[in-house]
Amino acid sequence: MRCDRINFYDQFHCPAGDCHLNCCKGWRVPIDEETLERYKKMPAKQRALALSRITKKEDTYVFRFREKGCSYWTKEGLCGFQKEGHMEHMPLVCRVFPRKQNDYGIFMEETFYLSCPYAAKLFLQYRKELALHPGEGELQSGAFTTNDDLDFLRELQRIRGELLQFIEDSSQLEDAYGRMLEWANRTQNACIRAQSIPSIFDINAQKLDIDGLMTDRMITGGFYHTRLKKNSPGLYALLDRYFKEMNDLTIEEAGKRQSDIKRVFYEANVEYCDFAKRYYQYYLLSSFLEVYDTYCFHRVLAEGIIHTHLLELFLGIRCLEKFDEKREYALMEDEIADVIALYERRGRHNPPILDNNYQILYEATSKKA
Numbered sequence: 001m002r003c004d005r006i007n008f009y010d011q012f013h014c015p016a017g018d019c020h021l022n023c024c025k026g027w028r029v030p031i032d033e034e035t036l037e038r039y040k041k042m043p044a045k046q047r048a049l050a051l052s053r054i055t056k057k058e059d060t061y062v063f064r065f066r067e068k069g070c071s072y073w074t075k076e077g078l079c080g081f082q083k084e085g086h087m088e089h090m091p092l093v094c095r096v097f098p099r100k101q102n103d104y105g106i107f108m109e110e111t112f113y114l115s116c117p118y119a120a121k122l123f124l125q126y127r128k129e130l131a132l133h134p135g136e137g138e139l140q141s142g143a144f145t146t147n148d149d150l151d152f153l154r155e156l157q158r159i160r161g162e163l164l165q166f167i168e169d170s171s172q173l174e175d176a177y178g179r180m181l182e183w184a185n186r187t188q189n190a191c192i193r194a195q196s197i198p199s200i201f202d203i204n205a206q207k208l209d210i211d212g213l214m215t216d217r218m219i220t221g222g223f224y225h226t227r228l229k230k231n232s233p234g235l236y237a238l239l240d241r242y243f244k245e246m247n248d249l250t251i252e253e254a255g256k257r258q259s260d261i262k263r264v265f266y267e268a269n270v271e272y273c274d275f276a277k278r279y280y281q282y283y284l285l286s287s288f289l290e291v292y293d294t295y296c297f298h299r300v301l302a303e304g305i306i307h308t309h310l311l312e313l314f315l316g317i318r319c320l321e322k323f324d325e326k327r328e329y330a331l332m333e334d335e336i337a338d339v340i341a342l343y344e345r346r347g348r349h350n351p352p353i354l355d356n357n358y359q360i361l362y363e364a365t366s367k368k369a
Helices: 033-040 044-052 092-096 117-129 150-169 173-192 212-223 233-246 251-268 275-294 297-326 333-347 351-368
Strands: 002-006 054-057 060-063 099-103 108-112 132-136
Touching: 033 044, 044 054, 099 275, 108 117, 108 275, 117 275, 117 333, 150 173, 150 275, 173 275, 173 297, 212 233, 212 251, 212 297, 212 351, 233 251, 233 297, 233 333, 251 297, 275 297, 297 333, 297 351, 333 351
Parallel strands: 002 108
Antiparallel strands: 002 132, 054 060, 099 108
16 A cells, blocks of 8 residues: 655654653553454453453543553563563554554555654654655554545645645744634635635735633643643643743733743754744644544644644743753753653643643634634
8 A cells, every 4th residue: 555654754763661751651542442352362361350451431442540651561661461472462552653644545644643752853853854755554553534535635635735835934833823724714614615725825814822811721721630740740840830930920921921931942942943833844744634534624723733832832841941950941852852742642642632722722713703
């Protein structure tokens, strides 16, 4: 099958037990039906142990959540199944993570979830030359499309290329957010009415301002949780510092302060002056074609804006933390990759948080419209 892969795909190597942000801790692991059936066919003792560690959340079977990590996570930092040489007993998501596969019927795409710090580090190293390279591959997991409108799929590929170029040409990504969402609204309406899709280069709109109140609602509406202190101490520290920075500020003052914090990151790390643009371009490469099934242009672009905004803020906060620790603001590549991974684990893989944050942005932009 034709497979378009992100250009640094073959550079990834999992450090296994040596990973400092192990993927066996901090989230619920979904268990696919095929793996669950394997557990049911295990010898009696192993079967009883495996099934006792599983529960059902809504419509998905998952391993029971433990603050110290997955039930099968060993002291060596490996999965117990992996350690015993039974990779086939690992849930499918564990076998392929952090690789992300999307099947579009006539071809598939493979990128990475940046919730892995080593994938995030590769993104930083290759961010100036992001591209999907054609090849061949075998589907293991991923989104299986139910759409068979190939003309629409090809149009989405063309549109993605135009959006990538639009971002490349934008001097300040924040200034382009309003145009992107206005284009998404018009495009959504054009699809409903079977009209031609406008070019984003022809769109004019007011600048989108994600003010202090919107940011605070995003962070307090599910993103922050006291359990993070044990589950994700690095993320908890960033959020704790955020609250200390914003305490007692008015909405206007908080908005100015968040802009100042973002500026700290860029002024201290001038080589990453392109971070927002590159991160959003990677988001488009890995996620934009989700529109093929959802037809939700606005939501897909809006979620990318939210992720970019919060990540810039957290990177600035990490600079402030480092200054308190070492009297310097500049971050090392590994430190930036860790912030990306910490954010994405909670901000990109938690549907209630995604729904809450999108609703906040949607309501704010709808009122202004």
